[in-house]
Amino acid sequence: MSRTRCDRTPAWGALQSAFDATGHAFDARTAFAADPDRFTRFSQTAPHVFADLSKNLIDEATQALLLDLAQQTGLAAHRDALFAGEAINNTEQRAVMHWLLRNPAVAPVNNSESAPKNAALQGLSAELGWIHSTLDQMLAYAESVRADAAITDVVNIGIGGSDLGPQMAVLAMDDYVMPGKRFHFVSNVDGHELAAVLKRVKPESTLFLVASKTFTTIETMTNALSAKTWFEANGGTDIARHFAALTTNVPAANAFGISTTFGFWDWVGGRYSMWSAIGLPLAIAIGAEGFREFLGGAHAMDEHFRTTPLAQNLPVRLGLLDVWYRNFHGFTSRSIAPYHSALGRVPAYLQQLEMESNGKRVDATGETLPFDTSPVLWGEPGTNGQHAYFQMLHQGTEVVPVEFVAVKTPKHDLPGHHNLLLANVVAQAQALMVGKVDAGGHKHFTGNRPSTFLLLEELTPASLGALIALQEHRVFVSGALWGINSFDQWGVELGKVLAKEVEARLLSGDVSGVDGSTSGLLQRLRA
Template sequence: MTRGDRTRAWVALQGHYAAHGRDLDLREAFARDPGRFASLSFQAPGVFADLSKNRVDLATLRFLVDLAEECGVPAQRDAMLRGEVANATEGRAVLHTALRAPRGVGPFSDDVHGVLDAMLAYAEQVRADDGITDIVNIGIGGSDLGPQMVVPALDAFCHHGKRLHFVSNVDGHDITPVLRGLDPQRTLFIVASKTFTTQETMANAQVAKAWFLAHGGTDIARHFAATTTNVQAAAAFGISTTFGFWDWVGGRYSLWSAIGLPIAIAIGDTNFRGLLAGAHAMDRHFAEAPLAQNLPVLLGLLDVWYRNFHGFTSRSVAPYHQGLRRLPAYLQQLEMESNGKCVDVDGAPLPFGTSPVVWGEPGTNGQHAYFQMLHQGTDVIPVEFILVKTPTHAQADLHHKLLANGLAQAQALMLGKTAEVAQGERAPTASATLDRAVLARHRSFPGNRPSTTFVLDKLTPGTLGALIALYEHRVYTSGVVWGINSFDQWGVELGKALASDLLPRLASGDVAGLDSSTAGLLARVRA
């Protein structure tokens, strides 16, 4: 594994950027090449991607593919998929791909399918139980973000006799309104914690248990289940139904495991297996497609191109489907926890940027919030539009308006509008204090702002599984080029340790050894 900035390909890319890439104008590129869309669009399982509105050409992609080869992306990928240690700082294999492989395929198949079959059988049991109307998943991070994103995305496939609720924040304002509307005799709580020690999750689980008992609940074993490997701790809590997973399943990659129990209850056995199958199809594409046609690899390389050569520091995700409203939050953890690192695998400080800031909202809501900055702000922010060709509702007119808006925003970012064109137009409103030329400058758009558009034929378990796996492998690709470990997350540990120290101080008021700011704030919140 060779870090990207130490390769010949990186130097070649620097030359290419200086000579062509920095000044590439998308409007001129389309005018020169009528076949640009065809040559820069790619079909992967379940996902079509148009990369033609990005600041790349075929030469750029060739340089980037050379970079992937020289950094050892294919060899690192193959080693990860075989189950070799890919998380060096924790000495672990990384095998979320094994969770969605068909029976008999891939490492640990018997173990994986044994847990999968048992978990799905229990999910079907819950689905068939008319006495359970509400399911509350209590988790945080990967034990929350994945299920909370997938369930609304697949609403059309859900059992609508079951209401799914998600509690993650240790703030009591999260769990209190959820509990307020529940009947303890008709509620199932799922406690999602691999170790059954996660501070926020266990605090909320204890609140749920106390509420259950205080409101007449009598059968914890029927009304509580756990996705955990700590069966003994779960039993001490009163839980007898548990489903485990393995240390090679990272939290942000765990929705495919028993952590997906609330998803399985919502969409059922067949659809959950469809979700896994869609992800597995993308796994095979990532493993087998040549790098020049390998969509996750190309996207990861595009991220390197923008972050390290153009200097773009963030990326906005705009899913034009209300069901995908939690996708930007899910991708924040997937990418920023994976690649938010400042040292390489050898512990050497990195001289370049890594993970961009990932953020967004569903269209068309985002258009009426932050798109102003995307079009006319001082920063160039690449945007990813996600369009779904066929809706699962009957409101065809609304869907056409949604698609038209998504297509138009990508087009507007690229084309822009000159002040001369704006001056020739009649302004929708005119100011008596501004002359026409000044007003035109306010109404001009620089354009040449890059975007990628993904198109799914329909949002199904299979296409959603493929889309999520596409993002997973893309993040891994850029991590390999940056020479970092994309699978640990030590950055979250320090705050946890300090919180454990501060918790008793909130009761005692002891500020010994604290910095003056923390001591002052502690006194303030205690007063």
């Protein structure tokens, strides 16, 4: 598979020239005045998602150059390699096939867009069979937990992708969660978090899910062992009934006392794993049918990404926009503003998805990059953010592209609330662009601040699946153009290794051979 890094293509130079000539001075307000059809030209539908890109700092000429960049870097071939199961995670020699987890058991010859059957699936039929066998077993277990009235609380113990994805999704699907079941998530090794959960549950009515691929993750296993100790000390019996493991290390789980285990594959990265057994909390929360709808929404977005021409491909357009802003405009961050309280954990989830994937300083060959990669992602649900950090978005010295996420139809029937919410999100996007003139300066808004607007008709399992898959593929696109490996995370490992050494020094008091700051801190902590 041939890949060309973005800065080594003719299109990169052409984009720089275009930016230097007019791009840095582009004004969206002028663009709307000149083109009454701009909204139509720069908006589109994708499965379960409508996207308005018209308030971004881009015109058709720039969009064409960005598409040239995608073609010259070999994006389509890299995407095809993803869906063919090739080992595109080159530093670990692994395929990247989280998309296969949401593929139907029997791939249709045609989908609603008359896309051809994915030929690569013919070579992955054995994997697909194993996936659906595991899925069926997991969903059967989820239904048995749902039917067990004695289990009122489910505590998921994991960290990173084993926590952020399931937690985000269970909160997002609150309107679909089975009554009589409460869900808790423990990730932090800080004992305050686990202790707070244990105060609210009882051993006889709690199911603990221990989510760790290797069953050795230090934070997860520390919490799991403490939960087991609490369970037994407070009269709990039958660990096999009250604990289940999401792991590939079945012997270690058995040694812990767990007999119910669900595994997954080494080609499933942690931040892409909630489509696998890691999604068990969500499956218990919304049921087998709801979980299959969640997978179905993601699969529909997979097919859109796999088969749609680049110019009409929403993950591609978003990924190209990310490169345009990061490398030409020099914007260092992007704010995510979901205007739906149930999407409150989406910003935290997307932080891991993008910054752990694309927070890289070298390309896939190990060569140091001469340009910036992942922006900083941050955000808070609207309208809370309006009364917190939106001041900086509107009048701060740094331009921050904003991505609004809204839902057209609410699940509640409280009068007046939803129209007010929707009015706020539309108004904030409008205000960022149009600005306001004030000669005194204090009430002056420069305007021309870019935003993207993603709209779901309803927040359902299917639309949530599509929204998350859209974000996964968008991250793939920008990483592909930058020529990096978006699927390893070596930066996570160094701190883990050092933490073990520091823990031993905390116990022993030995500070020999360490830097002065670490030595001073250790001595102060031991005093």
